[in-house]
Amino acid sequence: MKKTKFLTIAACMALAFGASAVAGDKTDAILKEAMKVDVAKTCDPQKNSVTKLLAVAKKYNPTAVKLGVEFKRLGMTTTQYIQETQKALKAKSKTVTLLDKNGKPTDKKVSVDYAAERACKFAVRALQEYVDAQTTYKLAIPGEGYKY
Amino acid sequence: MVTRALKLAAISAIATMSLFAGQYNQQAEKDRQALIKYFVAKFSDPVKNAARFFPYTPTEELKKNYRPVKDWHEFAKGVYSFAKGPRQQYLELIEMPPYEDDVDDGEELYNSTKGLKECFPKPAEAAVEYPKYDTKKHEVVTLTMAINDCVVKHGGKPWNPYKGKIAKVEAYFAAQARDAGKVINVKIPNAEAEKAYEHGKKYYFSQRGYIDISCANCHVQGAGKRVRRDYLSPLVGQVTHFPVYRLSWEELGTLERRLKGCIKNQGQQPPKPFSEDMRDLIYFLSYMSNGMKVDGPDVRK
Numbered sequence: 230m231k232k233t234k235f236l237t238i239a240a241c242m243a244l245a246f247g248a249s250a251v252a253g254d255k256t257d258a259i260l261k262e263a264m265k266v267d268v269a270k271t272c273d274p275q276k277n278s279v280t281k282l283l284a285v286a287k288k289y290n291p292t293a294v295k296l297g298v299e300f301k302r303l304g305m306t307t308t309q310y311i312q313e314t315q316k317a318l319k320a321k322s323k324t325v326t327l328l329d330k331n332g333k334p335t336d337k338k339v340s341v342d343y344a345a346e347r348a349c350k351f352a353v354r355a356l357q358e359y360v361d362a363q364t365t366y367k368l369a370i371p372g373e374g375y376k377y
Numbered sequence: 378m379v380t381r382a383l384k385l386a387a388i389s390a391i392a393t394m395s396l397f398a399g400q401y402n403q404q405a406e407k408d409r410q411a412l413i414k415y416f417v418a419k420f421s422d423p424v425k426n427a428a429r430f431f432p433y434t435p436t437e438e439l440k441k442n443y444r445p446v447k448d449w450h451e452f453a454k455g456v457y458s459f460a461k462g463p464r465q466q467y468l469e470l471i472e473m474p475p476y477e478d479d480v481d482d483g484e485e486l487y488n489s490t491k492g493l494k495e496c497f498p499k500p501a502e503a504a505v506e507y508p509k510y511d512t513k514k515h516e517v518v519t520l521t522m523a524i525n526d527c528v529v530k531h532g533g534k535p536w537n538p539y540k541g542k543i544a545k546v547e548a549y550f551a552a553q554a555r556d557a558g559k560v561i562n563v564k565i566p567n568a569e570a571e572k573a574y575e576h577g578k579k580y581y582f583s584q585r586g587y588i589d590i591s592c593a594n595c596h597v598q599g600a601g602k603r604v605r606r607d608y609l610s611p612l613v614g615q616v617t618h619f620p621v622y623r624l625s626w627e628e629l630g631t632l633e634r635r636l637k638g639c640i641k642n643q644g645q646q647p648p649k650p651f652s653e654d655m656r657d658l659i660y661f662l663s664y665m666s667n668g669m670k671v672d673g674p675d676v677r678k
Contacts, residue, residue, distance in 0.1 A: 294646075297646075297648055297652070297654050298585055298586075298645065299645065299646040300586060300587050300644055300645060300646070301586070301587070301641060301644060301645055301646045301647075302587045302644055306646050351587065354589075355645075358584055358585055358586075358589055359583075359585075361584070362579075362583035362584055362585065362591075365583075365584065366579055366582040366583045366584075366591070367582070369582045369591060369593045369594070369597065369598065370408065370411075370578075370582055370593075371411045371412055371414070371415040371597065372407060372408060372410070372411025372412070372414075372415075373408075373411075375415075375597075375598070377415060377418070377419075377429060377430070
């Protein structure tokens with residue numbers, strides 16, 4: 230009985246450690262990939278389809294949310310830009326309705342291209358900034374990297 | 378014999394702990410001193426040091442609108458320490474402070490809300506006790522969080538962490554602390570707390586959001602400069618006056634509310650009020666105001 234209990238606990242711990250290690254590896258891999266993305270080219274709606282831009286946004290944004298660095302612009306988060314653009318595509322609309330801070334539609338509209346471009350750029354740039362900040366933040370600290 | 382050995386071991390352990398106890402704040406203290414030195418250099422003579430700190434501000438504007446600040450304690454007043462015009466407006470405004478009723482309401486809430494007197498027997502102490510690193514919970518606890526935990530623990534529903542009742546109770550605590558001449562004294566008791574401090578510091582100095590700026594871009598390097606008509610406050614002294622009555626809010630708000638707005642302005646989804654990011658950020662900011670008198674509640678634009 231004791232042995233079974235011990236083995237169960239050990240297995241659970243191994244699983245938990247393993248899962249967190251895999252999750253960490255996944256995040257690192259996404260961050261590495263994001264650093265290689267040329268945002269101007271990849272997120273250009275003239276060169277890529279809206280669906281492709283959304284796919285890029287959906288790939289990178291969950292990591293930005295997880296790391297607490299998701300962008301917010303005009304009261305909308307990247308997640309909302311992705312969702313609202315998807316809704317517009319489904320409804321075959323050429324415009325995306327912007328939401329207010331409570332998530333309710335406003336009377337402001339932007340083109341689908343514009344919303345998709347924003348979603349794509351925001352998702353990738355959030356991660357690129359995050360990686361850059363790991364080393365650059367010290368340059369702004371008086372007494373450390375900041376000279377005046 | 379065994380008892381003697383145990384006593385000796387206990388004494389040695391206590392001695393060793395006390396020897397290292399003060400060391401966890403070494404880096405934080407170094408940071409605080411470096412910031413004070415920077416801000417005093419910047420504001421002690423803005424005209425003379427224009428080339429170093431205000432290269433794009435016309436000399437006439439520096440002469441007309443800035444007053445020199447040589448004592449770093451004055452930074453507790455934020456932009457009103459150095460900006461002549463806003464300072465004058467502020468001095469006129471506080472002749473009849475708009476938050477006075479809120480302090481009274483806070484006292485009433487303190488007396489009538491179940492559990493608050495037990496959790497915070499000395500209101501003036503509560504204002505300077507937090508944020509603190511809770512060695513049992515292994516996390517930073519802010520005053521807003523502690524008040525809400527207390528209310529919930531005694532059967533109440535959690536209060537809005539940004540405004541309303543919680544801000545009023547905090548205003549009462551702060552007013553009591555100010556009257557008692559309390560000084561901010563945040564402690565870093567162990568290695569975990571030091572880690573939390575470093576996390577908060579990293580958050581403050583990291584560029585983020587749509588605009589790709591850090592808090593420091595505005596409140597360290599940018600402190601004293603203008604964004605349109607508004608001057609930017611220095612990091613040192615940024616938490617002394619909370620909760621604050623902001624004219625733009627037309628009511629009292631907590632530090633969490635102000636930080637939420639600031640981070641949103643950077644173009645990022647702000648962290649939740651009791652998230653690790655928010656709590657550690659408040660821990661860092663509060664340490665940077667160590668040694669300054671509590672000056673809240675107060676008014677800001």
